[in-house]
Amino acid sequence: MPTSYSDLLREARSQVREVSALEADLIRQGGDALIVDVREDAEWEQGHLPGALHISKSYIEMQIEAAAPDRDRPLVLYCAGGIRSLLAGQALQALGYTDVVSMAGGFQAWKTQGLPWSAPVLLSAEQKQRYSRHLLIPEVGLEGQVRLLGSKVLFIGAGGLGSPAMLYLAAAGVGTIGIVDFDIVDLSNLQRQIVHTTERIGEKKVDSARRTILALNPEINVVGHEEMLVADNVARIIAGYDVIVDGTDTFETRYLLNDAAVAANIPVVHASVFRFEGQLTVFQPYVGPCYRCLYPTPPPPELAPGCSVAGVLGVVPGIMGMLQANETIKLLLGIGDSLAGRLLLFDALDATFSELRLRRDPACPVCSDAAVEARRAGRPLAVAAVGDGGTFALGGRGLGSPVGLASQAGLDGPAGLGSVGSIGSAS
Amino acid sequence: MSAIRIPPVLRANVGGAKQVEVEGATVGELLSGLVAAHPGLRDQLLTPDGELNRFVNVYLNDQDVRYLQNGATPVDPRDTLIILPAMAGGAGSFCGRASFRGAVGCGAASTRGAVARRARD
Numbered sequence: 001m002p003t004s005y006s007d008l009l010r011e012a013r014s015q016v017r018e019v020s021a022l023e024a025d026l027i028r029q030g031g032d033a034l035i036v037d038v039r040e041d042a043e044w045e046q047g048h049l050p051g052a053l054h055i056s057k058s059y060i061e062m063q064i065e066a067a068a069p070d071r072d073r074p075l076v077l078y079c080a081g082g083i084r085s086l087l088a089g090q091a092l093q094a095l096g097y098t099d100v101v102s103m104a105g106g107f108q109a110w111k112t113q114g115l116p117w118s119a120p121v122l123l124s125a126e127q128k129q130r131y132s133r134h135l136l137i138p139e140v141g142l143e144g145q146v147r148l149l150g151s152k153v154l155f156i157g158a159g160g161l162g163s164p165a166m167l168y169l170a171a172a173g174v175g176t177i178g179i180v181d182f183d184i185v186d187l188s189n190l191q192r193q194i195v196h197t198t199e200r201i202g203e204k205k206v207d208s209a210r211r212t213i214l215a216l217n218p219e220i221n222v223v224g225h226e227e228m229l230v231a232d233n234v235a236r237i238i239a240g241y242d243v244i245v246d247g248t249d250t251f252e253t254r255y256l257l258n259d260a261a262v263a264a265n266i267p268v269v270h271a272s273v274f275r276f277e278g279q280l281t282v283f284q285p286y287v288g289p290c291y292r293c294l295y296p297t298p299p300p301p302e303l304a305p306g307c308s309v310a311g312v313l314g315v316v317p318g319i320m321g322m323l324q325a326n327e328t329i330k331l332l333l334g335i336g337d338s339l340a341g342r343l344l345l346f347d348a349l350d351a352t353f354s355e356l357r358l359r360r361d362p363a364c365p366v367c368s369d370a371a372v373e374a375r376r377a378g379r380p381l382a383v384a385a386v387g388d389g390g391t392f393a394l395g396g397r398g399l400g401s402p403v404g405l406a407s408q409a410g411l412d413g414p415a416g417l418g419s420v421g422s423i424g425s426a427s
Numbered sequence: 428m429s430a431i432r433i434p435p436v437l438r439a440n441v442g443g444a445k446q447v448e449v450e451g452a453t454v455g456e457l458l459s460g461l462v463a464a465h466p467g468l469r470d471q472l473l474t475p476d477g478e479l480n481r482f483v484n485v486y487l488n489d490q491d492v493r494y495l496q497n498g499a500t501p502v503d504p505r506d507t508l509i510i511l512p513a514m515a516g517g518a519g520s521f522c523g524r525a526s527f528r529g530a531v532g533c534g535a536a537s538t539r540g541a542v543a544r545r546a547r548d
Contacts, residue, residue, distance in 0.1 A: 251513070272514045274435045279514075295513040299482040303471060310436075343511075356489045356509065 016089035018104040021113045033074035038088045047120045078103035151332045152176035157247035158209040160317030163195035168325040170213040178223040181205045192314035234260040246270040251298035258291035269327045271320040276348040278320035288340030293361035297384040431508040440467035455498030482513040
């Protein structure tokens with residue numbers, strides 16, 4: 001039994017192998033090892049090794065199994081000076097971990113060697129409290145939360161899908177929320193569009209949504225785009241956003257958005273709803289299919305007439321919108337498996353979800369390799385006109401007159417589309 | 428008999444049913460049987476030439492039949508065929524009631540040919 005601190009330390013050194021900062025860096029670059037920072041929260045926040053996991057020494061026995069279920073996985077522990085990590089290493093050996101090393105000299109030695117470390121990211125005390133339940137999840141944590149705060153998400157429509165999605169993303173701290181909608185709040189919206197309120201009937205949806213979002217989280221930057229999404233402005237409006245949440249209700253807008261988002265390489269989280277059912281997927285350019293891979297052309301107007309009585313159970317866009325928010329957060333954080341390449345179908349009456357496989361069309365005029373090359377060369381491939389014969393009647397709250405869509409439209413020159421798509425938010 | 432799932436926007440054409448049972452050994456035969464039994468679906472699913480409309484996708488279980496053997500894809504009685512037309516998506520703006528220009532039956536051969544013609548790989 002050790003009788004003094006020196007004895008304790010000597011015993012730990014005899015049991016846990018120490019590596020230098022340079023050796024630790026080589027192990028880190030090998031990619032197999034888990035680097036664990038065993039310092040306290042305040043120390044971690046001042047900066048740490050890139051890719052390290054933070055488990056305070058106080059919690060190491062309790063939390064290591066979740067982080068490293070494989071007892072034989074190489075673990076590199078470090079603290080500020082190399083003592084706490086030695087003692088933590090003993091604890092892990094006692095738990096059966098077979099390949100534990102401690103970085104001699106700790107984070108100080110690491111920095112002295114000039115090795116890379118992640119600059120401190122700081123949240124205010126209020127932010128730490130507001131986002132505490134995120135900070136507790138390793139997959140989000142401080143870095144993930146900071147990433148969310150720096151993220152920009154564009155909503156096409158502040159309607160039934162957009163309402164719950166933007167509320168949850170605002171709550172989650174997505175720093176910038178853009179909203180494209182030129183509509184005003186109508187009494188018939190309130191059965192499902194929960195970002196609006198009865199007293200705001202007649203108010204612009206963008207203004208109404210902004211008030212609700214800021215009441216929930218005042219630090220969100222809400223950017224209103226009170227305009228129709230058309231060929232002339234789509235590239236400008238979507239530029240700079242990290243993810244687009246699609247709640248469009250017309251084919252023109254959907255194709256317009258798809259083509260521009262693929263060209264700008266921005267993922268679109270797409271959902272649509274009808275009565276008791278909804279569908280959801282992620283159109284992640286060049287990873288999964290785009291909308292044109294699935295449907296090169298929309299139905300002709302006589303087979304997809306506008307109609308204002310289709311109806312939807314209010315919770316269905318609620319559920320699908322929240323699933324859109326979930327996919328958006330995963331994309332922003334780079335965690336989990338996105339729905340790119342999968343279509344999720346939800347049936348509220350059966351309470352079932354089912355899934356279909358979606359594939360990229362190797363001949364897609366928008367997202368195929370040939371299409372990308374053609375755009376680079378300044379000769380974008382022709383895309384199918386929206387509507388056979390070049391005309392297409394706007395559905396729903398559309399403009400009331402058929403609009404032509406030039407079939408030779410190119411992605412890099414969306415002005416050539418000559419089309420008007422309306423953005424409503426009836427869903 | 429194999430099950431064909433009817434999307435909500437097309438249910439009015441099959442008397443409101445979510446799913447119908449159709450006899451057939453291939454995807455093409457099932458689709459032909461479907462439009463024969465429910466002529467109101469014909470224009471929604473097929474072109475006047477009997478080809479599968481480009482705005483309609485058909486999945487055998489979870490796989491797009493275009494990436495299987497199209498209309499010639501063999502179907503087991505336990506399989507489910509899922510029809511998924513493009514939807515505008517807005518609950519307030521899109522309606523499944525289509526106007527039908529004709530309710531002509533469709534031969535298995537023409538359906539198979541139509542689907543096969545769209546083969547991509």
